[in-house]
Amino acid sequence: MKICTTFCVSLATVLVMMSNIVMAVAETHIPTTLDGPFDPVTRRFDPSLRRGSDDLPMTHPRLRKNVTSNFPEQIALAISSPTSMWVSWVTGLEPGTRYYYKCGDSSIPAMSQEHYFETFPKPSPNNYPARIAVIGDLGLTSNSTSTIDHLNYNDPSMILMVGDLTYANQYLTTGGKGASCYSCAFPDAPIRETYQPRWDGWGRFMEPLTSEIPMMVIEGNHEIEPQAGGITFKSYLTRFAVPAEESGSKSNFYYSFDAGGIHFIMLGAYVDYNSTGAQFAWLKKDLQSVDRSVTPWLVAAWHSPWYNSYASHYQEFECMRLEMEELLFRYRVDIVFDGHVHAYERMNRVFNYTLDPCGPVYITVGDGGNIEKVDVDHADDPGKCPSAGDNIPEFGGVCKSNFSTGPAKGNFCWNKQPEWSAFRESSFGHGILEVVNSTYALWTWHRNQDNYKENAVGDQIYIVRQPELCMKDLKDPHQSLPYNSSTKSSSAINHLSQVEWS
Numbered sequence: 384m385k386i387c388t389t390f391c392v393s394l395a396t397v398l399v400m401m402s403n404i405v406m407a408v409a410e411t412h413i414p415t416t417l418d419g420p421f422d423p424v425t426r427r428f429d430p431s432l433r434r435g436s437d438d439l440p441m442t443h444p445r446l447r448k449n450v451t452s453n454f455p456e457q458i459a460l461a462i463s464s465p466t467s468m469w470v471s472w473v474t475g476l477e478p479g480t481r482y483y484y485k486c487g488d489s490s491i492p493a494m495s496q497e498h499y500f501e502t503f504p505k506p507s508p509n510n511y512p513a514r515i516a517v518i519g520d521l522g523l524t525s526n527s528t529s530t531i532d533h534l535n536y537n538d539p540s541m542i543l544m545v546g547d548l549t550y551a552n553q554y555l556t557t558g559g560k561g562a563s564c565y566s567c568a569f570p571d572a573p574i575r576e577t578y579q580p581r582w583d584g585w586g587r588f589m590e591p592l593t594s595e596i597p598m599m600v601i602e603g604n605h606e607i608e609p610q611a612g613g614i615t616f617k618s619y620l621t622r623f624a625v626p627a628e629e630s631g632s633k634s635n636f637y638y639s640f641d642a643g644g645i646h647f648i649m650l651g652a653y654v655d656y657n658s659t660g661a662q663f664a665w666l667k668k669d670l671q672s673v674d675r676s677v678t679p680w681l682v683a684a685w686h687s688p689w690y691n692s693y694a695s696h697y698q699e700f701e702c703m704r705l706e707m708e709e710l711l712f713r714y715r716v717d718i719v720f721d722g723h724v725h726a727y728e729r730m731n732r733v734f735n736y737t738l739d740p741c742g743p744v745y746i747t748v749g750d751g752g753n754i755e756k757v758d759v760d761h762a763d764d765p766g767k768c769p770s771a772g773d774n775i776p777e778f779g780g781v782c783k784s785n786f787s788t789g790p791a792k793g794n795f796c797w798n799k800q801p802e803w804s805a806f807r808e809s810s811f812g813h814g815i816l817e818v819v820n821s822t823y824a825l826w827t828w829h830r831n832q833d834n835y836k837e838n839a840v841g842d843q844i845y846i847v848r849q850p851e852l853c854m855k856d857l858k859d860p861h862q863s864l865p866y867n868s869s870t871k872s873s874s875a876i877n878h879l880s881q882v883e884w885s
Contacts, residue, residue, distance in 0.1 A: 519722025
């Protein structure tokens with residue numbers, strides 16, 4: 384009888400354990416965009432966490448110079464084409480192959496240690512990079528180190544850096560403490576810094592990653608660095624190689640490239656994006672040249688978000704959206720990555736502020752860990768709606784607008800989380816994109832505070848393409864696509880003002 388009791392108790396324990404396992408499996412269900420649009424969700428900032436941290440000192444072991452003067456350092460990779468890679472030079476390479484290399488001057492001799500990288504597979508609907516890391520607004524703080532350490536643990540095969548890299552343009556002025564509003568704190572500063580030792584420190588900080596996997600960059604506002612004589616973007620243009628010429632662009636501020644079955648378009652938010660300008664003409668030509676049977680996925684990235692429900696930078700780049708959104712929607716861009724806002728937000732599929740199953744999934748990842756701290760206020764929070772005079776862009780026009788349709792009709796801000804905002808959270812972190820096949824891609828956002836938690840994710844969803852629904856009218860890529868039937872023909876916003884280009 385005693386044995387039976389023990390056995391019965393043990394059996395009951397096993398059944399409970401099995402029940403818990405079943406529940407755990409059920410709880411790990413990853414939603415897809417087909418399940419959407421989703422009800423808006425906000426995860427508030429955890430007050431037990433620090434909103435920011437100070438800049439790392441130049442004496443930090445990951446920033447200081449660790450080689451003698453003649454030896455190469457700050458080694459970085461960037462994709463040139465499917466058959467070549469930028470190191471410090473370009474040479475013909477085989478796709479899907481591992482290469483070992485050193486760089487420097489062998490006549491001195493002053494050669495780097497041996498590194499290796501792997502070229503991507505040829506563009507194909509069956510070949511994709513294993514994991515693509517997406518980060519923005521990184522900086523050089525203790526939070527930045529947490530982001531990069533966590534990212535490195537996730538073993539990416541490529542980095543997409545969506546602007547605001549070093550924050551070297553305010554390092555000396557702010558004393559390494561940062562300023563959430565530089566122009567407010569230093570209204571009399573005629574120019575911004577371009578402190579090259581800080582850029583060098585950032586290059587050393589990133590070298591363990593960028594010497595072995597390519598990092599594709601696009602400029603942000605902290606890369607402008609206006610100097611005497613009208614010089615801008617000097618550090619960005621000097622330090623980074625991008626495949627502008629290979630993609631038919633005449634500017635390093637916008638370009639495109641293929642990585643397996645993904646065509647990436649990198650756009651410049653701080654150069655002319657007018658529909659009559661060179662960037663727009665290049666973008667239209669590039670979109671027309673994309674063969675979706677070879678590269679089914681179309682991903683775009685630039686620094687400043689068009690869809691953003693945080694008070695910070697709210698509607699700041701409406702002018703760019705008005706110029707370019709219809710073109711991206713017409714050619715069925717699948718995903719858009721942005722930074723600038725120092726928090727995380729993922730949108731439902733949207734076009735012109737209207738939910739649309741064929742619109743892109745916009746994702747803001749400006750939460751890399753920079754000196755300016757995490758953004759916590761939402762434009763729909765009581766008393767937090769910015770005025771039309773706030774959030775003036777550092778480049779371009781001002782197109783502040785009231786909504787003309789939907790729950791926010793007649794207002795500048797919503798009074799609740801907008802329906803196009805699926806999920807938002809004020810935490811530092813990074814994202815990983817894993818394209819599974821020509822229609823499914825797994826997006827995972829990792830929070831810094833989960834760095835040492837096994838299998839922890841901040842947000843995760845399968846992004847699903849629906850070519851049978853969204854591509855059926857794309858017979859001639861040179862023709863405009865009709866809008867999806869769910870899209871309202873009238874604009875979802877009324878424009879309050881539009882200022883001429885600066």
